[in-house]
Amino acid sequence: MTPKATILTADEVRRALTRIAHEIVERNRGAENLALIGIHTRGIPLAGRLAAKLSELEGVDVPTGRLDITLYRDDLTEIARQPIIRETQVPFDLARRRVVLVDDVLYTGRTVRAALDALIDLGRPEGIQLAVLVDRGHRELPIRADYVGKNLPTARTEVVKVRLTETDGVDLVELHDVETLR
Amino acid sequence: MTAFTLSTSARPRHLLDFQGWSRERLTALLDNADTMSQVLDRPVRKVPALQGLTVCTAFFENSTRTRVSFELAARRMSADVVSFAAGASSLSKGESLRDTVEVLTAYKVDAYVVRHHAAGAAHLVARYSGKPVINAGDGRRSHPTQALLDAYTVRQEFGTLEGLTVAIVGDVRHSRVARSNAELLPKLGAKVVLCGPATLLPEGLAALPGVTLTTDPREAVRGAHAVMALRLQQERMDAGYLASLQEYADTYQVNESLMREAESGAIALHPGPMNRDLEISSDVADGPRSRIVRQVENGQAVRMSVLYHLLVGRE
Numbered sequence: 265m266t267p268k269a270t271i272l273t274a275d276e277v278r279r280a281l282t283r284i285a286h287e288i289v290e291r292n293r294g295a296e297n298l299a300l301i302g303i304h305t306r307g308i309p310l311a312g313r314l315a316a317k318l319s320e321l322e323g324v325d326v327p328t329g330r331l332d333i334t335l336y337r338d339d340l341t342e343i344a345r346q347p348i349i350r351e352t353q354v355p356f357d358l359a360r361r362r363v364v365l366v367d368d369v370l371y372t373g374r375t376v377r378a379a380l381d382a383l384i385d386l387g388r389p390e391g392i393q394l395a396v397l398v399d400r401g402h403r404e405l406p407i408r409a410d411y412v413g414k415n416l417p418t419a420r421t422e423v424v425k426v427r428l429t430e431t432d433g434v435d436l437v438e439l440h441d442v443e444t445l446r
Numbered sequence: 447m448t449a450f451t452l453s454t455s456a457r458p459r460h461l462l463d464f465q466g467w468s469r470e471r472l473t474a475l476l477d478n479a480d481t482m483s484q485v486l487d488r489p490v491r492k493v494p495a496l497q498g499l500t501v502c503t504a505f506f507e508n509s510t511r512t513r514v515s516f517e518l519a520a521r522r523m524s525a526d527v528v529s530f531a532a533g534a535s536s537l538s539k540g541e542s543l544r545d546t547v548e549v550l551t552a553y554k555v556d557a558y559v560v561r562h563h564a565a566g567a568a569h570l571v572a573r574y575s576g577k578p579v580i581n582a583g584d585g586r587r588s589h590p591t592q593a594l595l596d597a598y599t600v601r602q603e604f605g606t607l608e609g610l611t612v613a614i615v616g617d618v619r620h621s622r623v624a625r626s627n628a629e630l631l632p633k634l635g636a637k638v639v640l641c642g643p644a645t646l647l648p649e650g651l652a653a654l655p656g657v658t659l660t661t662d663p664r665e666a667v668r669g670a671h672a673v674m675a676l677r678l679q680q681e682r683m684d685a686g687y688l689a690s691l692q693e694y695a696d697t698y699q700v701n702e703s704l705m706r707e708a709e710s711g712a713i714a715l716h717p718g719p720m721n722r723d724l725e726i727s728s729d730v731a732d733g734p735r736s737r738i739v740r741q742v743e744n745g746q747a748v749r750m751s752v753l754y755h756l757l758v759g760r761e
Contacts, residue, residue: 332481335493335523335754348474349481349754385490 265445267438271398271424272414274435280413281310284395285317287411292362295322297390299361301329303379304350306368309430310397314366329354331365336378358387364411368426370396373407398437400424460579461752462568463588464629472634475751476598482747482754485522495758496525499556504547504571505582506532506562511718511742512582512592516559519749525757528555543567547574557757560584578756580749586622592717593626595748597634599741600672603713608635613666613708615700616676616725619646619687623717624676632656641666642676642698645687663698667708674715675700675726691724701727705735713737 272280289295295318302311308330315326332350365379376394383392395411400418414437418424423440427433458466485493501520505513513529520527530550547558547570557578560568565585572579583589601607612631618624618640628638628651638657640647652659660666667673678694688694700714714726714735722728731738 335481335485335495338494349478351481352484381494385493386488 265440267425267440268422269439270436271416271439272435272437277397277413277428277435277437280397281313282317284411284413285314285321288314288318288364288393288395289321291393291410295324295326297361298324298326299329299356299358299363299389300326301331301354301363301365301383303365303367303375304330304332306397306426306428306431307331307366309428310368310395311364311366312430314364314395327356329356331379331382333375333378333382336381338374338378352382352386354386358383358389361389362391362393363389364393364395366395368397368428369424370394370399370407370409370412371402371424373403373405376407377405397426398424459756460568460572460581461590461756462572462579462581463590463626464593464633467633469633469635471755472594472630475594475755476601476634476748478754479594479598479744479747479751482522482750483744485750486747492522492524494524495754496520496523499757500526500528500554501557501559501753502528502530502550502555503559503582504530504532504550504561506543506560506567507583509561509582511745512561515742515745516580516582516591516749519746519753520559522746523750523753525556525753528553543570544574547571551575551577557753580752580756583622586620587625588629589622589626589717590630591745591749591752592623593630594752595741595745596623596627596674596715596717597630597636598744598748599715599737600636600713601634602740602744603711603737604671606635607631610636610671611639611669612636612672612674613639613641613670614674614676615641615663615666615698615704617646617678617682617687618642618651618676619648620679620682621676623674625651627674628654628657639666639670643688643694646682663704664707667704667712670708670712672713672715673700673705673708674717675720677717677719678721678725680721695724699723699725699727700730702729702733705730715741718742 300311300315302308311328315328318326330353332352334349393410396409397413398416399412400416421442425438427436429435503516517527558571559580559582560571561582562584565587567584568579568581614624631638632655640659641663644661714730716738
């Protein structure tokens with residue numbers, strides 16, 4: 265499991281999230297009426313960290329939620345084993361809020377499309393934006409991120425592995441070959 | 447973006463009974479029913495998980511609640527639903543079950559929900575159709591989704607099934623619900639006590655792991671966390687199983703007096719439809735211990751989860 269390259273160290277992850285938090289504040293002219301919703305699994309701690317940074321910057325508590333998009337995926341027939349559905353928890357009204365969806369890696373765009381469907385079924389936010397730690401390209405749908413920690417051109421034979429302290433005990437983003445992960 | 451998956455490699459193709467269903471998979475099925483419950487509480491009570499698939503509810507025996515529950519569950523998951531009622535079909539013209547199933551399969555049905563008065567009918571549909579089949583009740587044999595929703599309701603109340611005792615009181619002999627619960631609950635860590643008059647209590651069920659039998663209702667419910675009353679089919683009296691309905695009610699009715707013998711927080715269950723004041727008293731059925739309405743509510747979420755487990759992610 266030797267990586268081809270280290271893409272982001274712990275410090276670089278922290279700096280990327282700090283920059284994204286500033287961009288969110290700038291674009292939305294503050295943090296009022298914002299909400300951060302993380303997509304399972306690693307989008308959830310990332311949303312939590314962004315909320316903490318927004319609180320530091322603006323003194324506003326931005327509510328956070330979690331979204332499982334399993335029931336909205338259009339590629340489940342391609343998954344050999346069945347996914348477990350995780351909890352969706354959005355404990356606030358979406359109406360009149362601008363929601364920032366948060367995920368670790370943006371790849372084909374299918375996860376984000378499913379997340380948009382799931383979110384719209386939960387309510388009618390004023391607007392939806394997308395923040396990702398890494399954009400690795402290869403989009404299959406017309407979807408783009410509003411906030412990107414790192415743009416990373418990749419080959420389809422490569423895997424971007426994001427590890428976060430909350431889920432994996434360490435902050436690190438690495439690039440692997442598919443073959444080395446088998 | 448990671449998909450968390452079940453680690454068991456053998457994935458059951460059907461839900462005919464609980465053979466081949468591991469504890470891990472049954473637990474995941476109940477866990478996912480929690481998510482389905484959340485979906486039912488949303489403004490939009492529908493998810494696209496089964497979009498493009500067609501589910502046929504084939505009921506060869508009268509049923510309202512189970513059929514409606516399955517049809518709603520399938521529609522909530524965005525499946526198309528075709529309903530087949532035996533009385534209005536060519537079966538009444540002499541067509542065999544096999545021919546009927548083969549015709550429906552030719553119409554590109556992706557899964558069947560089958561209820562039939564003959565034990566094993568759902569197995570036949572599975573064999574002839576080659577599609578996933580959910581048994582919605584076959585004769586006296588099995589009614590797995592009812593047992594799952596019963597287990598789910600108990601787990602919802604106590605947070606776990608491990609170490610709990612469920613007493614099932616009444617006409618055990620003719621009850622597919624009792625059989626399915628006796629098969630399922632011990633797999634999930636609960637003990638089952640089956641109780642009824644000796645004429646309605648088949649001794650063979652004592653061979654099931656985690657299951658005990660008694661004809662004494664007070665002994666049955668002592669220490670029980672859930673007490674389930676079974677519907678008494680009144681025609682049983684004509685068949686000589688019971689001396690009188692009144693005598694049955696005097697001894698086996700699940701009422702406040704009997705419930706006092708159970709654990710202090712024990713709940714009362716009934717698979718429905720109820721004969722009020724025969725197998726269960728109205729004060730229990732409508733009282734604070736009753737979870738009978740909750741069972742009906744949970745039925746839809748559990749059936750959504752069953753459809754998900756059988757149909758999603760299959761080639």
